[in-house]
Structures are given as structure tokens and as C-alpha cells.
Amino acid sequence: MSTKQFQFKLVLLGESAVGKSSLVLRFVKDQFDDYRESTIGAAFLTQTVTLEDQTTVKFEIWDTAGQERYKSLAPMYYRNANCAVVVYDITQSASLDKARNWVRELQRQADPSIVIALCGNKADLSARRQVSEEEAKKYADEEGLMWAETSAKTGEGVTEIFTAIAKKLPLTAPASRSGAARGTTAARSGVDLNKQSTAQGQNEPCNC
Amino acid sequence: MDEEYDVIVLGTGLTECILSGLLSKEGKKVLHMDRNDYYGGESASLNLTQLYRKFRPDQTPPSELGRDRDYAVDLVPKFIIASGELTQILVHTEVTRYLEFKQIAGSFVYRDGRISKVPSTEMEAVKSPLMGLFEKRRAKKFFEFLQNWKDDDPSTHQGINLDKDSMKTIYEKFGLEPGTQDFIGHAMALYLDDDYITKPARATYDRIILYTSSMARYGKSPYIYPLYGLGELPQSFARLSAIYGGTYMLDKQIDEIVTDADGKFVGARSGDETVKAKQVIGDPSYFGAGRTSAGKIRVVEEGKVVRAICVLKHPIPGTDDSDSCQIIVPQNQVNRRNDIYVAMVSSTHNVCAKDVYLAIVSTVVETDKPELEIKPGLDLLGPIYDKFVSISSQYTPTSDGKADNIFITRSYDATSHFETVVEDVQDVWKRVTGTDLVLSKKEVEVQE
Numbered sequence A: 001m002s003t004k005q006f007q008f009k010l011v012l013l014g015e016s017a018v019g020k021s022s023l024v025l026r027f028v029k030d031q032f033d034d035y036r037e038s039t040i041g042a043a044f045l046t047q048t049v050t051l052e053d054q055t056t057v058k059f060e061i062w063d064t065a066g067q068e069r070y071k072s073l074a075p076m077y078y079r080n081a082n083c084a085v086v087v088y089d090i091t092q093s094a095s096l097d098k099a100r101n102w103v104r105e106l107q108r109q110a111d112p113s114i115v116i117a118l119c120g121n122k123a124d125l126s127a128r129r130q131v132s133e134e135e136a137k138k139y140a141d142e143e144g145l146m147w148a149e150t151s152a153k154t155g156e157g158v159t160e161i162f163t164a165i166a167k168k169l170p171l172t173a174p175a176s177r178s179g180a181a182r183g184t185t186a187a188r189s190g191v192d193l194n195k196q197s198t199a200q201g202q203n204e205p206c207n208c
Numbered sequence B: 001m002d003e004e005y006d007v008i009v010l011g012t013g014l015t016e017c018i019l020s021g022l023l024s025k026e027g028k029k030v031l032h033m034d035r036n037d038y039y040g041g042e043s044a045s046l047n048l049t050q051l052y053r054k055f056r057p058d059q060t061p062p063s064e065l066g067r068d069r070d071y072a073v074d075l076v077p078k079f080i081i082a083s084g085e086l087t088q089i090l091v092h093t094e095v096t097r098y099l100e101f102k103q104i105a106g107s108f109v110y111r112d113g114r115i116s117k118v119p120s121t122e123m124e125a126v127k128s129p130l131m132g133l134f135e136k137r138r139a140k141k142f143f144e145f146l147q148n149w150k151d152d153d154p155s156t157h158q159g160i161n162l163d164k165d166s167m168k169t170i171y172e173k174f175g176l177e178p179g180t181q182d183f184i185g186h187a188m189a190l191y192l193d194d195d196y197i198t199k200p201a202r203a204t205y206d207r208i209i210l211y212t213s214s215m216a217r218y219g220k221s222p223y224i225y226p227l228y229g230l231g232e233l234p235q236s237f238a239r240l241s242a243i244y245g246g247t248y249m250l251d252k253q254i255d256e257i258v259t260d261a262d263g264k265f266v267g268a269r270s271g272d273e274t275v276k277a278k279q280v281i282g283d284p285s286y287f288g289a290g291r292t293s294a295g296k297i298r299v300v301e302e303g304k305v306v307r308a309i310c311v312l313k314h315p316i317p318g319t320d321d322s323d324s325c326q327i328i329v330p331q332n333q334v335n336r337r338n339d340i341y342v343a344m345v346s347s348t349h350n351v352c353a354k355d356v357y358l359a360i361v362s363t364v365v366e367t368d369k370p371e372l373e374i375k376p377g378l379d380l381l382g383p384i385y386d387k388f389v390s391i392s393s394q395y396t397p398t399s400d401g402k403a404d405n406i407f408i409t410r411s412y413d414a415t416s417h418f419e420t421v422v423e424d425v426q427d428v429w430k431r432v433t434g435t436d437l438v439l440s441k442k443e444v445e446v447q448e
């Protein structure tokens, strides 16, 4: 049976402590940890979503590594991203303002075809809600963003939002699109540094 | 900010970011700050807005140059040698996963008023106008001698001792003409002046072998270049550092390097906050840049480099419409002490809009009219749409930092590659940690 596989670069954006890393952890490992220190050494996480027609979408997930905390996220981080999950915390209205800034930045700097999902996290804390569903939904509609509320703690809505993104991505290109191909060595247009010069080794006559 | 760090790093140039990444990976608690709101310091790549803000604050970029976001204009012209030390570090730290590289299409050398391609295949070498027929034979013998050299096999030495005999002796042995010597010493061994000729030949031998093995690696030139500009390099190492727990703060003014009564480093002050750490590493601009810093001259100027960033609407004439190239103008060809050097990249490398070409002409300043000095390089470019000229001082630290825990890096020099940057990284690493920087040789996966 031949299944189609697609790979995409997904980045998380949003204010510090809204639950970006927790969402990734829930999505990738189905875990949650109340007292988790920032993830050290977790460079790259991947998770695969299988759609109804057996198409698989592999997300290459880039977490911020905390660089958003003091406005120090490098442009390299969201360059070539195929999709972005912009997260706010439904119990902090200021975090939605930060999310708006990120959306604006993506609209300015990222690939115009980027799929952006706005994600209201910590839905389990709705007793302390400061951002109404209506307000967020309205903003998302205006900007053409996908929108959902999630809880990394309970798992509510997490798989759903990633699956929805997978469905929205243009599943027409071959497995490695230019953006997502970064980080993997397959099918790149450029040169692969990991490749040793084999055919022409040290003892060959110089090739100058 | 009342935590105490192991190391504070000031400035996010490539040197500082590599050090920061490696130190965090070693488990050190690192705080990395920069006064600018972008990464890269002197080795940044800027978009048009940032470029104009830096060079022409009172002007906005012309709209005909296209979209701001399409630009990543390097401030320092350097290419990565495919088999060089930086490549080793990129592979070792796996920051290659954040980057994509392309070859530089060609390397050219200026000779008698025109430029010729540095041959990259034997076929090109045979056809090259750089040498006459008999000289080509002599050159062939010379290259064969170098290629066949084995330290432990005296029969390959032809009476030469690489550690004692000078390059002059070897050039004479093979009867190579001055023009060929220029070509070998400057376009292949990449020396900026002729001081190497009278020194033992070993270093030159190593450089020629590095050049030829780099050339052999991908074919067109010995150089590779990261898509979206050189500024991607510091950003990648910063991410590495952050992943291993490094804390990043951009747009942070550093007002004072705080020292104790013995002059030892205590912390860095920004406004009325002082962050403490055991050690500080930083680029010269954070330590007085030639003026006193905390009552001491910490860095001195060794010389100046002039660089002209030129925006072109066409490829450089005589380069077969190459989308990227290096041109070396050997010093003897233009009666100078230092080579002039041109580095050109284009939209193929995602650093500018389509049909725009970015060339940087640079050299070590020798007179009080630096802009005039690069004229032979500028003249090779054809019509120049716009030009941004800068003169940067080359600072070097006055002490090794071991006494006061203040470790200062060097400015980016006039060389066309990153080998000296890596030397500086190794040097600072040793001063800071007391041990040599050892990169574990990793098994590299070869993909089909």
C-alpha cells in the first residue's frame, strides 16, 4: 500500500508561560507536568498525524527554547515555517495582545502561504477566564486564522488543533517541501555538510 | 535578574554565539546579551530597513529594491571553506539542522587587468589563460609534489623540508613565475599579503591542501554559503545555546562592566540592574573599543578594514553570469601590500530580491583614503546601483583575561573566510575553560 507522506515545519509562538512547551509535550508524548522547568536539550520534536485518507503529515516542531522571554526570538526560528501555532492563555488578556503581535510579525516576515492557528490554552482554567471565546474567534476570523481552545493539562483540543492544521496544509507538494526540508538532509537543493567527500578523497590529484 | 550566571556573553556576533552555544552545551549557565534588537553584531545580515537605519538613518530604502523581508545583507564578507574548521563545528554541534547551504559558484583571480576563473577541474586548468603552456607543466609538477607529499615517506619530499624550507625555496625549485606565485599564494592559500613567502612552507602547504580538498568536496568552488545570509550562523548557535538553557536578551544596553577592588569581573550593569557572573566574554565594542573601560585600556586597534557593500542590478562582468563568486585581486597586481577582495551573492542565496546582486569589496586600509584603495575592486563590478561604505577598526584584546575573568574576542578581519574566527573561538575557549576545545568526531550519516 502506498501512503503519501508530507513533512512540515511547525513553530510555536506566544508569550512566555502561556503553555507552548506544554502543548508540544502533550501532542508529542501525551504528557503534562505542572512543575516542568523549561525544556533543556530538546532541539527538535517530531510527531506524525495520519489523516482519514491514510495520508501522513509529519510535523517537525520547533519550540522557542525560551528565546521569546526577553524578545530575543531569532528570525531564523520562524523562517520557512509552513505552519505556526500562536498561543495565548485564556486567563491572561494581555497574552492575546502578544499573540496579535506575533500574528502581525508572521504576516510581515513569514512565507505568505503559512498556515496560522490561534490557540487559547489553559481551557481547564475557564473559571479564571479573561479572554472570551467570542473575542478571540472574531479576531481569528478577521485575520483568516484557524482558532481553537486547548488544555495542555487535560489534553482537550490538542490533537484536534494539530490535525486541523494538517488538513489545511497544501498536501500537493512532494514529501519534503523547501521549508520543512531544512533540518532533514533529504532532498535539499543545497549542499549537505554531513556528506563526506568520498569519490574524491585526499589521495586523488588536486582538483583545482 | 538576580540570578548569578557562570558566564555573561556580550554581543551576538558569530564568535560570541559559537562560544555561548558550546559553553551552554557543556552545562555552563550562560546569559547572552546584545545592545541591538537583532542578532549578529558586526557579523549580522540586515534587512533593508536595518541597513538604511545603520548607514543612512535619514533615508528610507527605495521601493524599487523590493520587499524588505527579501533582504539579508551581510556586513562582513566571508564564505565558509567547505572542508574548513567552521564546517567541523557546524557538523559537530548539529546546528546544520537549522541551516541550508549552497555552493559559491566560482572563485576568480585578477591578473593583468582582467579576471579569470580559478580552475576547479583539470580540464579548466588545462584551458586556463592564467598560465602559459610551459608554466602549466611546471605548475602540474608543483601540485603533484604537494598532493603526493607524505610526512613519513622521505621519497616524496624531493629534498624539501616543509618545516624549514620557505615557500620561496619551493617556488624556485619548481621554477614558478611570479604571476603563478600570486595565484597560488593568494587565490588558493588565501594569504592577504606576501609575508608567507619567506616563512616555512608547512602552513602554506596546509592551506593549499585545504583549498583543494574543499574544492573537491562539492565541485564548483571551495566555498559554501548559508541561505538567508551569514547572519543565520550566529542565530543558529544562539538557538543551540538557548536549547541548552542559555538565556537571551536582545536590545539591552550595557552601561558598565563592574569590577571589584582587584579589578576582577563582578557583573554587567544595565541601567540600575547589575547581573553577576564568574566570567564575561564579549566583543571589543563592549570593552571600550580602544578607549578606557572601567579605568583600563582593554582593547587596542591593530588596523582598519574598508568594506563597500554594493548593490548591483547585474552579475559581475566576466564571471559567466555567476550567481555568486569571489574575486581576489592579489596585492602585487595593484601595487599594494594587501589584497583587495570581492564577495558576491544574490537572490539564489535568498539574500536579496530577484535580479539584484550584492557585492562587497574590501581590503585592509593602507592609506588615509581608504575608499580610493578599493577602486580596482569597484571597477570590476560594472555600474553600481548603490554603495554603503564603512571603515571598521580591528580590535584585539590587551590581555588574555585570566587575571580579571574578562575575555575579549577579536574584530572580524579582512580574510575571506571564517578560519580566523574559529581560531579566535578556540583561543577564547582555552582562556575561559583552561582546556583545549575538542570536537568529538562524530559518525556522519551519508544520505543518498
Ligand SMILES: Cc1cc2nc3c(=O)[nH]c(=O)nc-3n(C[C@H](O)[C@H](O)[C@H](O)COP(=O)(O)OP(=O)(O)OC[C@H]3O[C@@H](n4cnc5c(N)ncnc54)[C@H](O)[C@@H]3O)c2cc1C
Pocket: A205, A206, A207, A208, B118, B119, B122, B125, B126, B127, B128, B130, B131, B132, B133, B136, B137, B139, B140, B141, B143, B144
Ligand atoms: C591553476 C592550476 C591548477 C592545477 N591543478 C592541478 C591538479 O590539481 N592536478 C594536476 O594533476 N594538475 C594540475 N594542474 C596542472 C594542469 O592540470 C596540467 O596542465 C594538466 O593536468 C595537464 O595534464 P595532462 O597529464 O593531461 O598533460 P600531458 O599528458 O602532460 O600533456 C598535455 C600537455 O599539453 C598541455 N595542454 C593540453 N591542452 C592544452 C590547452 N588547451 N592549453 C594549454 N595547454 C594545453 C597541458 O598543459 C599538458 O602539459 C594545474 C594547473 C593550473 C594552471
Ligand SMILES: Nc1nc2c(ncn2[C@@H]2O[C@H](COP(=O)(O)OP(=O)(O)O)[C@@H](O)[C@H]2O)c(=O)[nH]1
Pocket: A014, A015, A016, A017, A018, A019, A020, A021, A022, A023, A033, A034, A035, A036, A038, A121, A122, A123, A124, A125, A150, A151, A152, A153, A154
Ligand atoms: N492549568 C494549566 N496549566 C498549564 C497549561 N499549559 C501549561 N500550563 C502551565 O503553564 C506554565 C507554563 O507552561 P510552558 O509550557 O512552560 O509555557 P511556555 O513558556 O509558553 O512554553 C507551566 O507551569 C505549565 O504547567 C494548561 O493547559 N492548563
Ligand SMILES: [Mg+2]
Pocket: A020, A021, A022, A038, A039, A063, A064, A065, A066
Ligand atoms: Mg517554553
